[in-house]
Amino acid sequence: HLGIVVPGDHVIWQMDLEDNTGVVLTVQPRTSLLSRPDARGAVHAVAANVDQIFIVIAPTPAPNQTTIDRYLIAAETENIQPIIVLNKEDLLANDPQREHILNLVGQYKKIGLTILTLSATKKQHLSSLHAQLANKISVFVGQSGVGKSSLIAEILQQPLIRTGELSSSSQQGQHTTTTARLYHLDAQPGSVIDSPGIREFPLWPLDPSTLAYGFIEFRPFLQDCKYRNCLHTIEPGCALLKASANGSISNARLLSYQKILATMKDQTK
Numbered sequence: 001h002l003g004i005v006v007p008g009d010h011v012i013w014q015m016d017l018e019d020n021t022g023v024v025l026t027v028q029p030r031t032s033l034l035s036r037p038d039a040r041g042a043v044h045a046v047a048a049n050v051d052q053i054f055i056v057i058a059p060t061p062a063p064n065q066t067t068i069d070r071y072l073i074a075a076e077t078e079n080i081q082p083i084i085v086l087n088k089e090d091l092l093a094n095d096p097q098r099e100h101i102l103n104l105v106g107q108y109k110k111i112g113l114t115i116l117t118l119s120a121t122k123k124q125h126l127s128s129l130h131a132q133l134a135n136k137i138s139v140f141v142g143q144s145g146v147g148k149s150s151l152i153a154e155i156l157q158q159p160l161i162r163t164g165e166l167s168s169s170s171q172q173g174q175h176t177t178t179t180a181r182l183y184h185l186d187a188q189p190g191s192v193i194d195s196p197g198i199r200e201f202p203l204w205p206l207d208p209s210t211l212a213y214g215f216i217e218f219r220p221f222l223q224d225c226k227y228r229n230c231l232h233t234i235e236p237g238c239a240l241l242k243a244s245a246n247g248s249i250s251n252a253r254l255l256s257y258q259k260i261l262a263t264m265k266d267q268t269k
């Protein structure tokens with residue numbers, strides 16, 4: 001059984017010269033797989049072999065740490081490199097939340113993430129983004145309005161299909177495009193997989209230990225909790241609570257973990 005073929009997959013296929021079609025024979029093993037739960041909670045594959053996820057934030061709409069962390073967890077769980085893009089650099093100087101945003105970004109820099117500060121519409125510092133895209137399969141994620149479409153359109157030099165628009169092949173169908181597509185870069189080897197559904201994909205349900213492992217700076221402490229099944233909330237002898245109290249990890253990140261843990265419990269009830 002072949003299973004579903006998604007953008008990013010490498011396949012072996014056979015051409016049928018008579019009717020000019022092709023048949024997929026095998027799907028090669030995947031290095032990573034991004035999935036998306038549907039309304040009923042069933043998880044569907046949307047993109048394969050993604051190398052890096054650009055998590056886009058901006059001064060407006062204001063960044064939400066839990067949202068950032070959900071994307072980071074998804075990336076870390078699939079061994080995909082996350083990169084934070086602080087877009088709308090032009091709005092930063094006069095933003096009343098400037099200090100807060102720089103502090104937030106600083107937390108991620110401290111745990112080793114690459115941060116790209118740039119502006120899609122003012123075309124500032126885009127060369128760092130272009131360099132980062134080379135030879136990789138990338139996706140862009142983040143809250144609505146942060147500038148993902150603007151960035152991708154800038155990279156691909158073409159306007160994108162937006163949420164709710166009709167695809168040209170289904171004009172009569174009144175059917176919106178949620179299918180992801182892989183776009184090759186023009187200027188250099190590398191590609192971007194995009195769809196409205198990928199740009200804001202939610203985190204799929206995870207068990208608590210996988211969730212904690214998704215916070216990379218927690219990893220060195222996870223073996224040191226008194227209880228093997230510690231949830232790092234109120235347990236005595238919790239190494240993460242201790243690490244947060246003495247400043248070895250960010251308290252904001254621990255709170256974010258606890259918040260996400262609580263929502264996952266609700267999902268599995």
Ligand code: GDP
Nearest residue numbers: 087088119120121122144145146147148149150
């Ligand atoms: P998406 O929902 O994440 O795809 O965001 P869009 O690309 O649709 O951008 C949302 C709005 O932010 C649009 O009005 C863009 O013109 C604007 N925008 C995008 N990038 C920048 C930027 O670097 N600076 C400023 N000032 N506005 C931007």
Ligand code: ZN
Nearest residue numbers: 225230232238
């Ligand atoms: Zn613990």
